[in-house]
Amino acid sequence: MIEFxxxxxxxxxxxxxxxxDLQVTPNMISDESxxxxxxxxxEKxxxxxxxxxxxxxxxxxxxxxxxxxxxxxxxxxIFESHFKQYQIDVINxxxxxxxxxxxQDYIEKPTVESQNFLQQTITQLNEIDIDDEDTKTDVLLQIMDTITSDAKSGILTGFKSLDGLTDGFDASQFNIIGARPSIGKTAFAIAMGLQMAQKNTVHFVSLETKDVKVTTRILSNLSNVPLKKFKNGGMMTSDEIELxxxxxxYYQNLDFHVHDKNNITPAKLRSIIAKHPDKTNIIFLDYIQLMKSDDKSKDRRLExxxxxxxxKIVAKETNSVIIALAQLSRGVEQRQDKRPIMSDLKEASGLEQDADIIMMLYRDDYYTKQTDPDNPGKSEIECIIAKNKDGETGTVKMDFYKASQRFYG
Known part of the structure; x- marks a missing residue:
């Protein structure tokens, strides 16, 4: 082994x-082990x-x-205080x-191409250095670029009402979508992901449902063919099959990926993100209470x-957006007003603290079983922005068509 x-x-x-603080990359190392x-x-x-x-x-x-x-x-x-110098030695x-x-390539074959390659190599190598910890100038330039630009800096969800309130999501955010079972949070996440995948890389990590079922929901949303018709052969018309x-x-070419492994941990999530470095990665995690930690704990709440x-650390370090779906506790059912609040997050008081944006879904007809007589397939769903670290809170209303998993709003 080489000493440094x-x-x-x-x-x-x-x-x-x-x-x-590591800035040395594996390709800079000569020793194979x-x-x-x-x-x-x-990868970890x-x-x-x-x-x-x-x-x-x-x-x-x-x-x-x-x-x-x-x-x-x-x-x-080996001293902790010498770490920066160790990196400098390796880079040099x-x-x-x-x-x-x-x-050596130029000496053996002195062509214009090899000379240009040598000059290019020298230029690129001169740009490699240990970053200065003082990033104030870069940060101020980034802020100036944002405030003088006409374009919105946020990553839009595709829902105008929601984007109007939140201005979209920001890279490095950890966000939550909370709801009681069967309210529509998975359908909401899929609908949001399909729109966000048009400009970003979207990963739908399902810890509860197999990829086939998730994909049928996706196709139902895209085609507007009722989900129940995907469950049995012969239910679709020829026009629906063609559609x-x-x-x-379309979905085959969309940058939307379904992962249905039930042993996903934060470290494995980081590995998924690392395989798609070219765009901003949007991760939908369905749902967080089923996720495992890299370090097991006997206390599930602490885990x-x-x-x-x-x-939250993975989102920040990979400059990704992680949107975790979360089940809410039964405490919601005991109140007269059954609109959820942040303290309803099941087994997860830490979520309330760590999340940048917390969205809660509420459907009145979930409890009353009443439907719109003019459109019995439609439900009005409230998306309650209960927490928004960098913006407004409030409620936006959307129309949810459960049969085809579609949202409008």
Whole structure:
């Protein structure tokens, strides 16, 4: 192993919290086992030493071995305060290797192309450096760009009434959609995601429902063919089949992805996001009370609070929007006014604290069983913005057509 690369990895193993300050990327490392270990941490989203120890020695892993992990963890000459210098040493060595390689190519084949490649390599390498912690100037320039631009900076949901109140979502937000079972929160999330996927990468992570059922809901929404007709063959007319087929082609090309693994953790969510770096990632999580933590706890309430904090960190570090669906407690049913409030979030007082925006869904006909005589398939649904850290709160009303999973508002 090369000493400064070894020092860098040892500092992460000895002081895992330093991973938040890591700016060296795996491709800058020359030692294959250290490179593989940094890539392993990158996929996890943090310096997961416990998991590293478990996979060390596996035939499909090239990470450092258990003996090396132990020696690095106990190395008395690795200091937390030297972490920045370790990174500088690795980056300087990487620059030197790349310049030597590009120069060697030019010497062996002195063409205009190889000369341009050498110059380009030098320019790119000069731009690599450890970031200065003082970002005040960049932040002020970003604010000036926002306030002088005519375009809205928020990520719009496609619902004019909701966007009018919230100005859309912002990258790095952790948001909540809360409702009692069968109110329509999954349909609401799907409808929102389909509109947001036109300009962003959307992931619908279903911990409750298989991908086939989620996809039939999607196709029902897109085609406006009633959901019940997807459940049994022979219920659709030939025109409806033709319509669904057309929308299947549209959905195939839409940047909307369904994940139905029931063992999703915040770290696995980070890995999903890492595979789609080109656009802003929008994550819908259905629903958060079914999610597992990377670190199990005997107290489910504490585990859920930890999940909430981790999701907020993932949203911030990946510059994504995470929208978690949440079940509400039965306490709603005991009140005369059954409109939900933030304290109704089931098992999850931490959600109330961590979320940037909390939306609560309420349908009067859910409790009264009364329908519109002129349009029995339509329900009026209230989207209550109970919390909005950077904007207004209030209520917007939408029309919900349960048969086809569509929302208008």
């Amino acid at each position: 690369e070894e020092n860098l990895l040892a500092s992460l193993i000895k002081f895992p919290k330093l991973y938040d 250290i490179k593989a270990t940094l890539q392993f941490f990158r 989203g943090f310096a997961d030493v416990a998991s590293l120890y478990q996979v060390s020695g596996a035939s499909n892993q090239q990470v450092i071995d258990k003996k090396t992990i132990g020696s690095m963890r106990n190395d008395k000459f 060595a990487y620059k030197q290797r790349m310049i030597i390689s590009a120069a 669904v087929t057309k929308w299947i082609g 859920l609070e930890q999940i909430s904090r981790e999701l």
